[in-house]
Amino acid sequence: MEESNKFIRLCTFESFKEIWSHYGFGTDQRDLIQREFTRIKGNHVTYLDHAGTTLFPESLIKRFYEDITRNLYGNPHSHNPSSQMTHDTVESVRYRILEHLNTSPEEYSVIFTAGCTAALKLVADSFPWVSASAEGSGSLFCYLTDNHTSVVGIHGVTGPQGVGTVPVLPQEVEARAQNNPLSGSDGDECLVPHLFCYPAQSNFSGRKYPLSYVRGIQSQCLYPACEHRGRWFVLLDAACFVGCSPLDLKQHPADFVPISFYKMFGFPTGLGALLVRNEVAGLLRKSYFGGGTVSAYLVDEDYFVPKPHIASRFEDGTISFLDIISLHHGFDALLKFTGGMVNIQLHTFGLARYTYMILSCLRHSNGRPVAQIYCDNEFENAAEQGAVINFNLLDGYGRVVGYSQVDKMASLFNIHLRTGCFCNTGACQAYLNISNQQVKSNLEAGHVCGDNIDLIEGRPTGSIRISFGYISSFEDCKRFLKFIANNFVAKPLRLAQERLARLQSASAAEGCSSSEELTTAPTPGPARYGLDISPAPSPETLTQEAFLKAEKSSGKTCTLTNIFIYPIKSCAAFEVTEWPLGPQGLLYDHMWMVVNENGVCLSQKREPKLCLIHPHICLASNTLRLQASGMDPISLPLETSEESPGPRTCRSKICGDRVQTVDCGERVSLWLSEFLEKPCSLIRQSPDFTRHMKIGQEDGKSVYPVALSLVNEAQFLLINRASFPLVTLRQDSSNNGTPIDVLQLILRFRANLVISGLVPFEEEEWSHVKLGGALFQMVGRCGRCQMIGIDQKTGTRTQEPLRSLSECRNGKVTFGVYLCHQPQRNPSAYVSLSVGSHMTAETLK
Structure with missing residues (x-):
């Protein structure tokens, strides 16, 4: 305590x-x-992924909007006033980027690209690689092993050209260094160009590599340059570094510096730049030429003359000029809110240091x-x-x-x-x-x-x-x-x-006062580079096997205790006692879904209030009725009427699959938008669209094509009531409030079929299930996510039962199994399922 x-x-x-x-x-x-x-x-968000992308301030977008609505920006390849305005503004942004990195147009040029990866590819495609030959050694592509994939991927360009590859461990750069640089007196070999790539900051660990490596490699004092004659160039990957640290290119003049602006400002995405030292710009070669990059060319001869300035030569086509113009407002916001990169570095490093101290001592x-x-x-x-x-x-x-x-x-x-x-x-x-x-x-x-x-x-x-x-x-x-x-x-x-x-x-x-001195026996420090992780002994706690043994009873029988359908994806369950099967599972199960204004599917992960919308299906009247607290109920037909105007078709995505859907109309869209307090629509899977299941049995055997509705994985999800005591047992010992009762747990796990099994998790060993007159194949276990932490009565998020499930399953969070229906001789004849039906199962061999 x-x-x-x-x-x-x-x-x-x-x-x-x-x-x-x-x-x-x-x-x-x-x-x-x-x-x-x-x-x-x-939204009470704790955002801790700034190395992925930082977030833009709202005033940046507002000022950018005011800028582009106040000024007329035309295509910079023209010469009219609006085009000249664009050209001048873009050139001003180039200068500002160079100023931010403490350099000038006399020393560096800025080539705008689609991102850092595109900048790296530009270097890979245009660097003057020399293939190895019998007469002499060729170029070397060298890179620190702690590099982003986009850097290592340069090997895909150099390999087919016969260029040597040298991966370098971080500890080798200085350990294998030489005090005396190699001389360049061995004939043409001294002219062979080599490229060394390293990150200013590791995107994995945050380790900052010395910027002094730039001059050390260029002067051939550091490994691998010290062991290979030639002319050495340095590519400094600054994408992760410049988000929170100042970079001085006057002091550390790397030859090529790729960056991405969303790492700095959060906006725009899909825009980066390659900074090229003017001294080496003339070495870059270019095969393809796009609009705006040539001074002259002929259509019937292999003749073209590239523009003299490197940026004009390599920016194929029309640049993303509006995005580039937004960078002005990014720099303004950064300076206004923080005072500069030195302040950002101190602020962010302090937060990381504090978190590291406590985390490493827990x-x-x-x-x-x-x-x-x-x-x-x-x-x-x-x-x-x-x-x-x-x-x-x-x-x-x-x-x-x-x-x-x-x-x-x-x-x-x-x-x-x-x-x-x-x-x-x-x-x-x-x-x-x-x-x-x-x-x-x-x-x-x-x-x-x-x-x-x-x-x-x-x-x-x-x-x-x-x-x-x-x-x-x-x-x-x-x-x-x-x-x-x-x-x-x-x-x-x-x-x-x-x-x-x-x-x-x-x-x-370092100038900060220490807090109260704490003393006990020393404990190991944090994990270090290359530390091996050895398996630990199993815990001496209540194991699943012990519980199975304690609960096993040959007198029990498996019966179907609950049937749930979910007409609208992620909305509340509709419980029935008897329901027909259709070609895609339970009839009308997961046939509709709610999408936002961009057509993206909304789930309870994004919008927990969806669970408060209660759909009811009436087969007699052929209607779907929606109810929610504070809203008048609304009904719509289950099928599109032939007399009504043709519904608007649209496309959406479910688990990576493109699905064809139809819009259910403005009336239900307004109803949903009012309740969820955001623009959204209801769409239905198109009747003439077929989507097939991708998952198969865990032994790797594929199953025959199975048609799906808008479910994520399979036609049916089955859970076993006998498994719940394991989860509730962990909740009782967690000291985190009142345990969730079994009925609420069932609702959270959102199964179609609930059975009273013999022992916990026995369904994971089944291969086939016969329920009533229907035969089902087990096609996989259901991996659970944070959705089971949403209270289906209130829409609030809780840490249970996901934590308890993870504990009782030794880190795994599977609960329930996926089934697909196997129609018998007449596939068009679909039976009904009824609560109380007897179930038999065949176990995997």
């Missing part, structure tokens, strides 16, 4: 100020968020660390570490908690973070100790970049990243740390107090 109180005291602004004094920008940070980021404040009741932090320093210096923390959580037995489960829990608390490998396989392998063979084995096991397969044989495939931006506040840190402590720490919470005292002393040495 004493240590819990100390943790609470640490999560106060007073304690933070003792650790770091450079907070905010001379004004109230909360006031800035309230004025400029109401979409965060109003311990379970048995003294084991709560977090495995992937870093190379103790967050002591803003010149060495950015405002990024990368980690995995560990349970009380030292086992990694899957990042997908953490992400789902974070979503329940409106905490926005990022998980996976962050398009940086090299760093992910190094920090998580994943071998090349394991990467290949994980792929064979079904894991691909960006999916939710977070653990394979107990080992993590990725991690969790939080990152801060200039709009981040102390409250973000506090909410995040309390989220971790409340949901992933075995109580009573403990602190590594000696470590905490040491970190606080380091803060005091």
Whole structure:
């Protein structure tokens, strides 16, 4: 209890100020968020993914709108007054970018691209690579292994050209350096161009690599340049760095510097730039020429003359001039709110340092660390570490908690973070100790970049990243740390107090006073680069197997106890006692869905109030009736009437599938918009559109084509009442309020079919089910998300039962199984299901 109180005291602004004094920008940070980021404040969002993209202030968009509505901007390739206005404004933006990076048009040129990746591809396609030959060595493409995918992908261009590839470990750059640079006296070999690419800041760990590497490589004092003769050029990937740190290109004159502006301002997206040092611009070669890039060309000869200025030569077609013009307002907002990049760096680094200190000191009741932090320093210096923390959580037995489960829990608390490998396989392998063979084995096991397969044989495939931006506040840190402590720490919470005292002393040495000295036995520090993660022993708690044994009773029979249909996707359930089967599942199940003004499907994850809309189907009158508190009921026909005007067709997406739908009309659209307080519409799956199920059995065998409605995965979802005691048992021991009763749990898990099974989770071992006169095939387990945390009576979010489900299933969050109907001899004859029907099952062999 004493240590819990100390943790609470640490999560106060007073304690933070003792650790770091450079907070905010001379004004109230909360006031800035309230004025400029109401979409965060109003929705109680804790946004911790600024390395993914920072968020734009509302005044930026307003001023940009006023600009483009007040001024007439034409195509800059013309010469009329509106075109000249565009040209002059764009040139002004170029100058401002260079000024922001402490350089000038005399030293650098700015080429606008579609983003950082497009800038990197431009270098890959235009760099003067020399293929290796018998007469001499060719160019080398060298890159730090801690690089973004878009940098490593340059190998796809250089490989077919016979260019050598040299991946460089971070520790090799200086360890293998030479004091004396290579001379260039060996004939033509000294003219061979080589390219070295490295990030100013790792997008994985936030580690900042020395900017001095730029001159060190160019002068051939550092590895790999010191071991290979030729002319060395440096590509400095600054995309992650410039969001929170000042970059001085006068002091560190990298040859190529790609950036993305949404990392800096949040708007616009899809716009980046490649800064090219003018001294090397003439070396870049170009094959394709687009509109505006040539001085002259002939249509019947292989003849074209590129424009002399590099920006004009490489910006094919019409640039995104309105987006470029918006950058003026981005720079204005940044300067107005923060005073400059130095202030941003101090503010964001302080938040990261404070969060790192407490997270690295959190311990379970048995003294084991709560977090495995992937870093190379103790967050002591803003010149060495950015405002990024990368980690995995560990349970009380030292086992990694899957990042997908953490992400789902974070979503329940409106905490926005990022998980996976962050398009940086090299760093992910190094920090998580994943071998090349394991990467290949994980792929064979079904894991691909960006999916939710977070653990394979107990080992993590990725991690969790939080990152801060200039709009981040102390409250973000506090909410995040309390989220971790409340949901992933075995109580009573403990602190590594000696470590905490040491970190606080380091803060005091940097000019910040330390708080109360805490003393106990030392505990291990944070996880370091390349630390191996070994499986821990199993917990001595109530296991699923023990519960199965205790509950098994040969006297029970399986019967169907509940039938639910969900006419409108994510709206409330409609319970029936008997219902016919249709070609896509239960008749009219998931046939409609609500979409926003852009045609994007709304679910309870985005709009919890959907669960308060109650659909009722009357087969006798052929109507769908909607009811909601405070609203007059509204009815619409189940089928489109042939006499009515043709419905408006539209397309939408469900789980990556494009589906053809029809709009249900303005009347129901207005009803939904009024209740949900945002523009939206109701659409219905088109009667002549067929969508097929993609998932198959867990043994890898495919199933015959199965038609789907607007469901996510399969025709039916079945759950077992016998499994609920396991979940409610964990809730009783969680000390987090009144447990959710079984009826409410059933509603939260949103199944079509509920059975009274013999033992918990036995349905996961079935291959086929016969229910009434219908035969079903089991096609997979249902992985649960944060939707089960939404109270179906009130629409409020809770942390249960997702946390308890994860605990009782040892980190997995599967509950229920997917079924597909297998029509018998006459596929057009569909039977009905009735509550009380006897069920028999065939177990997987």
